[in-house]
Amino acid sequence: MDLPGRTLTPRRRAAPRDTSTAVMWHDLNVIALGMGSWIGPPIGAAYLIGFFDTTDPAYLVMAGLALVMGLVSIVQRRRAVADARVVLYTAGAAVFLGGAITPPMVRGGLWAAIAVLAMVGALLLDATGRRRFIVFMGLLLVAQLAWPVLGRASLSDTIASLVVSGVCFFLGVLAVTLTKQALEDSERIRLDIFRRVPIGLFRVSINGEIIDANPAMCHMVGWKAESLVGTRMADLHAVSDDWRLFAGSLLGDRTPQRFAHRMRTSDGSIIWARGYAQAVHDESGGVSYLEGSIEDVTQRREIEELSRINAERFRAVFELAPIAIWEEDFTEVASRLAELRSSGVTDLRAHLAANPGETQQLLALVRYVDVNPAGVALISAHSTSEALTKVVPESPSPDLLSSFVEQFMAVWNDREHLTREVSGTTVDGRPLDLVLSWASGRSEDGSMDLSHIVVAIADVSAIRAAERELAALISSKDELVASVSHELRTPITTILGMAFELRDHADEFGLDETRQFISYIADQSRELSNIVDDLLVAARSDDTLAVHPEAVDLHDEVVEMLASNPSDTQPEIVIGGPVLAWADPLRLRQIVRNLLTNARRYGGPNVTIEAGHESRGIFLRVRDDGAGVPTADREKVFEPYTRVGGDAGLPGSIGLGLPVSRRLARLMGGDLTYRYENGSVFELTLPEPARRAAA
Template identity: 35%
Template sequence: MNRVLARQLRRLGLDAESPPADPETWGRFLARVAAFYEEADRGRYLLERAMDLSSREMLQLNRAVETLSSKRVKRSETHYRTLFHQLPVGALEEDYTRAVDRIERLRTEGVVDLLDYFTEHPEVLAECISMVEITDCNRAITDLLRVPDRAALLGPLDPTDLSESDLASWARQFDAIWRGERIIAVDFTGRRFDGSEFAANLHWTAPEFDGAIDYSQAVVVLIDITDRKAAEQRMKDLVRSKDEFLASVSHELRTPLTAVVGYADMLRGDFVDAPERATMLATIADQAADLSNIVEDLLVGARAELGQLGVSMGEVDVAAEIDRLRSTFSSVLPEIEAVEAPLGPIPARGDPVRVRQILRNLLSNAARYGGPRVVVRVTTNAREVRVSVCDDGGAIPSETVGRIFDRYFKTHGVGDTPGSVGIGLTISRDLARLMGGDLTFRRDAAWNVFELALSAATEADAA
C-alpha cells in the first residue's frame, strides 16, 4: 500500500489490515485510493523531472543570452573604438564625474547663475577643469594639438596657461551640465602644446542611458576651422576694402572734377584776362589728364579681375617715356630730383602705353607716400632694363610690405595728400608680368625702391 495512504489511514484510526464490516467494499475503496496516490506519485515525479529539466535548460538559455549579449556589447565597443580612433577630426573622451559633483555642490550652496559665478570666481572654474579627466583620444587630436606623445593628453586636465577663449568654452560645457543639456557646439580659440593658437569648433556630447545622462563618457570633437576663420576675415577685409575703394574713387574723381567744373564755369565770363585764362586752361587740362589716368587704372583693374587684360608688345624707349611723363604730368607728379640713366635711347621690350602707366603710378605713389626727394635710376644689361623709382620716405612697416601689392590696399597719404584708390601698384605689377617682367619693392639704405624689370629689346621688337 502506498506509504502516504497508510500514514493517512493511521491518522484516521483505521487499519488497512483489519478492515471494518463489508470488507469487499472496503477493499475496493482502498484499491481506488491507492491507485490514485500511485498516480499522484508518478505525476509528482514527472513534474519534478520536468522542473529539473526546465531549470537546466533555463540556466543554459540564460548563459547563452549572457554570452551573446557580452559578444554584442564587446563588438559594439570595438566598433565604437574603431570609429573613434579613425575619425578624421580630433576627438577626446572625457570623464566629468568629479566636476559634476562639484557643480551640484555649488547648486546646494545657493549659486543661481553658474556663468556669472565663474566670472566672479575664476579659481572655481579652474578647479572644475582640473576635475575633468581625459580617458581616451584619437590620432587626429594629437596631430591638431601637436602633442608628441598620446599619453601626455590622458589623465586630469591642467587649467594653467589656457586662453580666455579656451576658459570660456569650458565654462559653457559646465553650464550645459548645470542645465541638464547633453549636446552643445561652440567656437573658440585654443592653444596647442607648442604655444601656437588655432580656431576650432567644439562639439560636446554626453551619452544618455535609460533616460539618465552619463557625464562619465562625454565625447568632445574639435574641428580645426583656422582656415575658415582666416577666409572669413579676408572676406571682411575685402568688403571693407571695397567700401573704402568706392569712397576713394568718389574722392579721387571729385577733386579734379571740382577744378575742371569750377574753372570752366569761370571761363564762361568775360572778366578773366588772358594770363588767368591760360592758367585755368592748363589746370583744366592737367586735371582732365588726371581724371583720364584714374579711369584708365580702374578699367585696367577691372579687365585684370576678369582675365581680359592684354598688352601690345614691341619696342619701348624707357628714357623717352620718363621724359614724356616729366613734361606732360609735371603738375600732378612729384618733382624728380634726378634721373640717373645711360645717355640716349634705352630700348626695352614692352607696351609703350602700359610702361608709361606703370611709371606714372610709381611716381604718383612716391608723391603720395614717399619722402620729398624722388630719384629715378635706370640700369641696363644685355638681357634686361631696370627702372627704379626711389624716395627717401620713412621705412614701410614689415607687416605692410607684404601687402603693398594687394588690390585695394592703401595707407594714409603724406601731409594733405589723399590716399589713392589702392589699385595702382596692383595693376602695375600685373602689367609688368604680362610684359614678361616684374615689379618689386625693397628698402635700400635710406630709400624706398620700387623697381620695374623689363626684358631688353631685340631686333625683332625694333622691326
C-alpha cells in the same frame, strides 16, 4: 519529435552506475573502511574465545590501527552529509580500543557489539556483503554460546554479552535506517532543486546520450523529457562536432569548463547556448558521466553583437572622422558638483565666478580618455598621449576657462549637449579659432552617462580669418568709395569749373587765359583717365588683362611720360643712353606714372629716376629721400586698396597704384619691389628684348 534535417531515435534510458561511494569517498577512505570492516570481527572473535590477552601488544596495535583508519575516513570524506559507515566504524573502533580497561563481565558483550558494528559497516560498503554479515553473526553467536561449554566464561557473562550484542545490533540497524532516510530526503531535495531551478541541467553518458535533463533544459530546446532522454547531445547542436570536441576535452580534465555552442530547437530554429560542464569520476578514477548547466543566451548574444557592431562603428567614425574628437570622463566632476549641491550651492555660475579656484579644481577632475588622429593633428601634437596631456594648457586662457564653465553648467543642469566657440592654441602656441560640440549619452536609468563624454572640435580658423578679411575688405570698400569719390571729385571739379567759366564768360577772357583754362581741363582729364585706367586694371583678371610687349627705350618712355604729365616738381633722370627693354609702352608709362605719383604724395622732395642693365635684366628705379615705408608694411603697399600711413579719417588715394603696377610688371615678365636705401627705392625689373625673342 525529430529535429529538421536529421532523425532522432530515443533510446532506452541508460541506468547510471552506482557512484555514491565515488562521489562521497576518497580512495583512502574506501581502503580504511574496507580494512576496518574485516579487521574488527576476527580480532573481536579471537578475543572472546581467549586467544588474546587485554594487554597483548598485537591487540593494542590492531585496535589503534582500526581507530586511526576510522578517523582518516572522516577527514577524507568528500561530502558534508553525515554517513553511517563512518559513524558506526569509528564508534566501533573506539569501543574496541577501550575494551582493554572494561570489566570482564561486560567485555565479551562489548567485543560482540564491535563485531556487529564492523560487519554493519561492511554491509553498507558493499551491497553483496549481506552474506558475510550473516556468516559473521553466526560465528559470533556460536562463539558466545560455546563459552559455557568450553568453560571460558560464566553463564551470566554469556547472557550479558548476548544482551549487549542485541542492543548494539538494534542500534546499528536503527542507524542504518536513519541514514537511509536522510539519504532519501537529501535525494528528494536534490531532485526538487533539479526540477525547479530556472537554469538547464543535464547529465550525459560517456557515449554522448542524454541520461537526464531538467524541465528548464527541455523547455530551452523544445523537447519533452521522455523524448530528450536517450538522445545524443551532439544531435541537438547545429554543428555536431562542437559537442564531440568539447566532451572529449572534458574526459581528461577534472575541472569544470565553459562552453558556448549553437543549438537547434525542436522547431528548427537556432539558438545560442552557454554553460559549464564537467566529468564525474567513479572510485577507480574512470569517468562515469558528464554533467553540466546550460542557458539560452540568444537574446543576450544579439545585444552583445549589436553593442559590438555599434562599438566598431563608433571606433571607425572616431578614427576616420575629419574633425577632432576627444573622449572624456566627467564622473569625478559630477561627484564634486554633487558635493557642492549638497553643501547648499544653488547658483553654480555665480559660485564659480566668486571662487575661481573651484573652476581650476573642476578642470583638474576632467579625465581625457582618448583622442582621434584628427585631434592629434589639430593641436600639432606628436602622439596621442601628448594630445591627451596637453589639450588644455597649464595656464588656460579666460575664454577656454569660460568654455569649461559652460560644460560644468551642462552637467549641473542635466543638459546633454552644448555648442560653443572657443579660442585655443596648438602645442607650440599657435592660436586656433574653434567650435566645440560637447555631448553626453544616457544610461538605461535615464541619467547622463558622464563616463563617455564626446567632444567634437572643428577648426574654423580659416573661416574666421576669411571673415576678418571680408570685414577688412568691406571696410576697405567704404574707404575705397570715399577715396575714389575724392580722387575723382578733384579733377572733375576742376574740369567742370573751367568748362562752365569758358561757357559762361568766354567773351571776357583773352586768348592766353582761354588756353590756360583748356590746359587745366586737359591735365585734369588726363588725371581722371589715369585713375580710370588703374580701376580697370584692378577690376580685370589676369586672363582678361592683355599686354602687348615690344622693344622700347626706357629713356624715351620716361621723357614722353613726363612731358604728357607736367608737374611743378620734375624728377631727376639718371639714364645714360638708350636702355632697351621688352615691355608694353602704354603699361610701362602707367607704371612709371604711378611710381612718381606715389613718390610725390608719400616720399621726400627729391625724386630720381634711374635705369640700366644688370645680370638679371633691365631695371628702372624711382628713388626719393623720404622716411620710407615701415618694415612691417613693405609688402602691404602692394595689396589692393591698402594705404599705409596718413590720416585714416581723411580720404586719400585709392590704394591701387602700386598693386596695379606690380601686376602689370609681372604680366610683362618682370617684377616690382621695394627696399630702403637712405630713402625709398621702388625697382621695376623687365626682360631684355633679346632674351624674350629667344624665348
